[in-house]
Amino acid sequence: MWPMWSNEIIKGAGLGLRTAFIEEIYDYNLKPNWFEVAPENWIKKGGYLKKLFEKIRQDFPFICHGLSLSIGSPDPINFSFLKELKDFLDYYEIKLYSEHLSFSYFKGSNTYDLLPLPFTKEVADNIIEKLKIVQDFLNRQIAIENASIYLILEKEMEEYEFIQYIIENANCKLLLDINNVYVNSVNHGFNPYDFIDKINPEWVMYYHIAGHDRIEENLIIDTHGQNVIDEVYDLLRYTLETIGNKPVLLERDNNIPPYKELLKEYKKVKDIVENEKKFV
Template structure:
């Protein structure tokens, strides 16, 4: 019933703003990514449009609210809804952010950074192992953007590697977030990428950002990708090898024809890089 195939090449984050337009153009993304929270309870016409997409394309899920870095226990009610959704649509790839978005049972509706400590890495490893066992599938964790540095006893790449080794999960590598954080926290993004092992990475995110001042960049997903981020992406692909790459656009979404132009440009960059 649903499209059976692995993600490869270049994908696009699926948004309701253009879901009706996808079949109107010859150029079509090779795969799509959705936030399951936006679709689990959605019905009617939009659900039908999503199901039409799922029949024709590979789809992956990128979560927003599981809050894997929170001291709170996992929300098992939501986890059950998520598993039912993933199973019904036969979606094998699910990712979440390496951050927290809830505290003491209340949702904060944003993604907050984590202190990179061995103690937290151990606690998160136990939680992630539970989530993977419950969902019956390996998950991926995305490196998050941040605007403050919290004290810790590990580098972020060591923190990520520790969790991956402990749990068998993967890394959803967000290249734009690496660039944003490198500007905000004054480190070399290329050295960060050098520390990423190719076998860690399931796929890659790339998006636009907004420069506020010299040492402050916001991860907005609301503009075209900068050439600096494209150059970092090319370096990343040459270093870790061929991986699926996804274009994210959540804000200031242009007409679909214009978005396809950016998608096509990214597709050529990815193809030429590897």
């Protein structure tokens, strides 16, 4: 029923699909190479919006980026949700799926936030075991996303070591959020370029880039509610040169401008990606 888009087709710059502009996708000559969708926002959707979603799915490659797996939670896996997710991915023939390296459920209650994790072997081993189960259930290799972190909890290893340990033992991939690297570097006082240098290109499935809000000189909140700043664009360029030209996703979740204006920012991301000739 749907085109089976291969991983090779998902390249260049993509855009997070939002209902705020879903009716305008076909109104402009410039169209994203691909879209990223949050399955939780569409699994139970029906009517007019579902028809629009399915029309776009017919015409564009999709990646799914989840919100509710809560892979870092001490709670058991929610297999009811996992079944809904698999059915959605299979029905729409979406091969690639990513999730946040964080947790949102604790003792059965939804915190409605993406909470940071202690960088400990015990936590990492719990995540590894869950990822193996989830990947087997979904019949897909998934990617985990480095999180924005505002509070450092117990730490036996550095963040990149935590990520490395999980990826190498769970045989999963990394969704490298470049804005989150920058946000964390400001909030916790490290060099974001040094962090990028520690990332193995073979880990990376694709990149995220987004805007943020600066609350104080040394406090940035990852809101996805502003335009991407020059410092993050510079870090994107460095990442493309250092790690390689993987697909890049522009996120905008809050304070969404008119779609015509959003396309201007998308065009900037697209131009940066297409001007970087190194592919891995």
